Amino acid sequence: MPQGPQAVFDLTGYLRGRLSRLLSCMLPALVVLAVGMVAIPAQAEEALSTERQWRFRVFLNDKEIGYHDFFLAEQGESRVLRTVAEFEYKLLFVTLYDYAHENSEEWQGNCLTRIESSTDDNGEALSVLGRQQQGTFVVQANRGAANLPPCVMSFAYWNPEFLKQSQLLNSQSGEYVDVRVSTPEPTEFKVHGEMRPALSYHLAAGPLKLQLWYSMDREWLGLESETKNGRMLRYELL
Numbered sequence: 001m002p003q004g005p006q007a008v009f010d011l012t013g014y015l016r017g018r019l020s021r022l023l024s025c026m027l028p029a030l031v032v033l034a035v036g037m038v039a040i041p042a043q044a045e046e047a048l049s050t051e052r053q054w055r056f057r058v059f060l061n062d063k064e065i066g067y068h069d070f071f072l073a074e075q076g077e078s079r080v081l082r083t084v085a086e087f088e089y090k091l092l093f094v095t096l097y098d099y100a101h102e103n104s105e106e107w108q109g110n111c112l113t114r115i116e117s118s119t120d121d122n123g124e125a126l127s128v129l130g131r132q133q134q135g136t137f138v139v140q141a142n143r144g145a146a147n148l149p150p151c152v153m154s155f156a157y158w159n160p161e162f163l164k165q166s167q168l169l170n171s172q173s174g175e176y177v178d179v180r181v182s183t184p185e186p187t188e189f190k191v192h193g194e195m196r197p198a199l200s201y202h203l204a205a206g207p208l209k210l211q212l213w214y215s216m217d218r219e220w221l222g223l224e225s226e227t228k229n230g231r232m233l234r235y236e237l238l
Helices: 004-024 042-047 160-164
Strands: 050-060 062-073 078-091 096-110 111-121 125-132 135-142 144-148 165-170 176-178 185-191 194-205 208-216 220-226 230-237
Touching: 050 078, 050 220, 185 220
Parallel strands: none
Antiparallel strands: 050 062, 050 230, 062 078, 078 096, 096 111, 111 125, 125 135, 135 144, 165 176, 185 194, 194 208, 208 220, 220 230
């Protein structure tokens, strides 16, 4: 890796290109400081009584660059998901890349019924608003509007049912993208310093290549994605 001022120049280009494309696919504004959550209707909050959460530290190679938190409230078939992410990459005390993302999703079973997200991707503002409406799922985003099938799923890593889909909604860009998912492979995965039996999946969506791990009872454990120059983006459970 180049050193000194030239490294700042080189990495700025890299981060705005490679990282931005990778993270925009992955999440919903994966990678700065998020100041709040997208509002959820009061009636939905009252109806949903239990909450699960997945809180991840995020690393680029061995350097910690931020966090991504998921909070899921559910009662029966009704679910409300809130996510917030902040990534920041620095070199020589200079911030080269900032990313903040907030997202709210409402689900009925495995069908998304509403989504609202806002993203600051290194200064570029993105937003998505979508809802079920008259037999379709209508999405409005920076790229324009689109009518999708009535039952769609986002990149819902927390719900392993999403691995059965051939298309997924990108909650940052509003794009409905083709995906390919491998069959599960038995393996082991380290959680809180302890190796556990796990199932590993490989997911591809255009240039995005992910590896996901789930426990034997289908609980999400972690995520990794290799960038085009060989760096590794990794999620580690708190």
